[in-house]
Amino acid sequence: MAELRKTVLHEKHVSLGAAMVDFGGWHMPLQYRTGIVEEHLATRKGAGIFDVSHMGRFIVRGSGALAFLQHVLSNNAAALDTGFAQYTMIPNGRGGALDDAYLYRFTPDEYLLVVNAANRDADWRYLHSRLSRFPEAQMADISEEMAMISLQGPRSRSILQEAITGGVLPEPLKNALGAVTIGERKILVSRTGYTGEPLGFECFLAAADAPWLWDLFLEKGAIPVGLGARDTLRMEAGLPLFGHELGKDPAGQEIPIFACPLARFAVSFSPLKGAFVGREALTTQFAAFKKIKDEDYTSIEDLPRIIMPFAIRGKGIARAGFRVFRGKKEAGFVTSGTMVPCWKTTDEGLSTRFTGEREMRAIGMMLVDSRLKKDDPLEIEIRGNRVDAVVVPYHLRSDAPPHAMPIIRRDPEDFQKPVSNAWQEKARDLLEKALQNTRWRQTECINLIPSEQTTSPIVRRLSMLDPAFRYAEHRSLRSYYDAEVFYYQGTDFIEGVEELLKEEMARYLGCREVEARVISGQMANAVVFSALVDYLNREDRKTEPRRIRSVLNNHMIRGGHLSAQPMGALYNFIRIDPRTEKPAVVNFPVLPENPYKIDMEATCRIINEHRPELIIFGKSMVLYREPVREIRDFLREQKIEAVILYDMAHVLGLAGPCFQEPFAEGADLVTASTHKTFFGTQRGIVAGNWRKEEKQYALWESVENRTFPGSVSNHHLGTLLGLLMAAYEMNCFRDDYQQAVIRNAKAFARALRDTGLQVAGDPAISFTETHQVIVKVEYAKAVEAARRLEENNIICNYQAAPDEEGFTAAGALRLGVQEMTRFGMGPEDFRSLSQYIHDAVVGGRSVREEVTAFRKRFLAMRYCFAEDMFTDLMEKLHRLI
């Protein structure tokens, strides 16, 4: 037998007492003294380190590198921006996999391909044989000089964070790459891994440095994990392993790549890929796959079996190769299966937590009849016995960072909620609860959610008058010189209200046009995106309309609101970029030292490169003014035509000299919700500033058209009436209110800082230019902090900071002073409040009673018309309702 190969960490494994095995010709640790179960659980709860240096690492470079990779790999390497990695297959001509691999692009002109250890030599020979057709591409095997250590698990982030001395971790996005230094050593880092952990890093470094980094990670509390747990972790995550879910099946037949659930992400048919190896076969498989998912089995012979996860319901463990039956019929094989440990959880939703207890579950993956669906019962033959099993959708979810959550199949409960016919009792109960809730929020709580506002008593009264029950659809008719034509009678009053509201809002914003019928800020954005598509296609209604070519906006992780994202209102209106095969959205770059602020220089470069048709300002986590004027000047200078939209949802009530004036600064459109810093009922508006004679006025007409009949029929006339009164209040009290809000926010931020809490932003300007203050509590602890504050009658929301992976990993609180400013709180009061917040969050002290008493001092609303100004009318109003 040839001598087994050893990685640079071999001695470490042996001295840690690992059970060493032959793994594809490599002498590797199967498990350390802790054992597979402990290693698996430690990775899920803390952090595990894996020696993956045995994998093959090939560099591809040269002017032909991209063409070569497009030819031999299944994914679209052209979509890979510098700083990212992608999962890919090395397909053969029949649509099977020679291997699966990961492609990393750390620098613009070089790609790193990482392949499985067992296929390392075969992959190299194969790729080399194909290389000759690409004389401008070169390949180098750096597997020996570069080592690779994978650090996975919820604690991986803090371990790495503590260790690094230079550079920053890759952005909190899947497959993001970065470079850091630890001590004097340079380490490439990627947010990748093969465990299903939402937090995990692969570290690439000089082989000679690997033992040192290994020891450093151990010192910081990571647990070494062998191949045994590596396998159970990836199996629980539903990730394919070559030789099991890819390659040949237990009967020696080739497994089509599209049998693998990850194939949809790893295969691209982009025209940029040309006639790549396997394209034809994969196209056939993909067509069959789509049909099968649509329950059309006419092409099932092209993809007869698909990999699905299963759970054993009876006794026993299904192992690779065991036969699977559906009724009497043989349905396929187990491809991977064993008993896997997991941490038990308790409670629900955001309160879900680990109990500390563990359990074992027999699970796996199988290659079975493509017609099977989740919840289908099965039998698996285990040593001659048929054991019950079931198709499950997944075993683990990674969408609640920092933890991977085990999903254990439960049989649907036959539980029926008792149905009561005691309507009167139910009515009383509802009344009592509604009363209690309003009393609590209005008289006992300090409300700090930056997106909320209480309306004044008068606005509230008006919102429930007769118009709340009416319709007033209308549109302008060219035949009548653009006069608004109403479809119903009895609408004169509300017609007048809408006109007055438009005038009042136009005056407030300093613009020419206002559309007031949209009933939310999100709808306002959807209307604008729809209108832009309408406008772009205005001269051609007979062919498929083209969508918005490119959008520049704020990234969600840096405070961008979901309504301006492809996942939100932009969804139907943004083009898919044929290069990236993703929605054609680019994001404002931010300053490295201040991720809350847009980097103007870098933004100009991006605008020049991407030529966005639409630029969307505005955020829901907002500390600074947006650089509207600077961008408008740049566009003018560069003669670039783009629509500037400012989504002022959060800051509508701050518009003016205290904050910023979007139209004076060059915005084309403003959208907003009307109930955050503004005084309104819960609605939206769109505002524009084009003159009728300007070309883009047609876009404004599209806005009106996409509002009605595009988005609303009934536009909620009760709150429309309330909003007019709110607009009067705002125009009347604007200067005092706006100054008070900003003064309070700055004072609040300073006071919070003085208690020892960490406040985001620039201390030189007292941290904020808006109504918001961002307080950093602790990574992944903000959900708990927000809950504790609620228990103490302080209502705010948890917020993921720009370096955090998602809302479940949030480490910050978002606070807004606008509502309590309206109830009369001043800088000194916010100082007292900051102490309560500190004591509740940091000290764990109960301040509920103190906060309730504190709130009693701020019950009367300011910056509004008092009811006693109109006693006679208010009395009549009360009697009417």
Add this chain to the structure above:
Amino acid sequence: MKRIEEILLPEELRYSADHEWVGPEGDLARVGLTDYAQDQLGDIVYVELPSVGAHIAQGAVFATVESVKSVSECYMPLSGEVVAVNGPLSDNPVLLNQSPYGDGWMVLVKPDDPAAVSQLLTAEGYLARLKGGV
């Protein structure tokens, strides 16, 4: 993995070359897996035991023990009838790792030939075989 000198081998038990132990208890004998075997297997996650009343011949498979990575069959060290099995093992197979000679026992048998026990290996004999790399 334990080093050979770390393996526990109680003197009062007898051993088979297939890594089972036998503990005579009057005219019955208790059977289990040796410390060496459980250590080699690693975390035991599933155990399949025979039915009470079954008669199993020496050398025949009487149980299946599964770790995360592997399936192993256990061979009867002496012919006899199963009079009891260790029920708790089904729900808690890790007992086999934690206490191979105590709570992790597997079956209690009535040997066909009570004298057969003495033909099995002593602790010393078994250890010698382990050292010999068997």
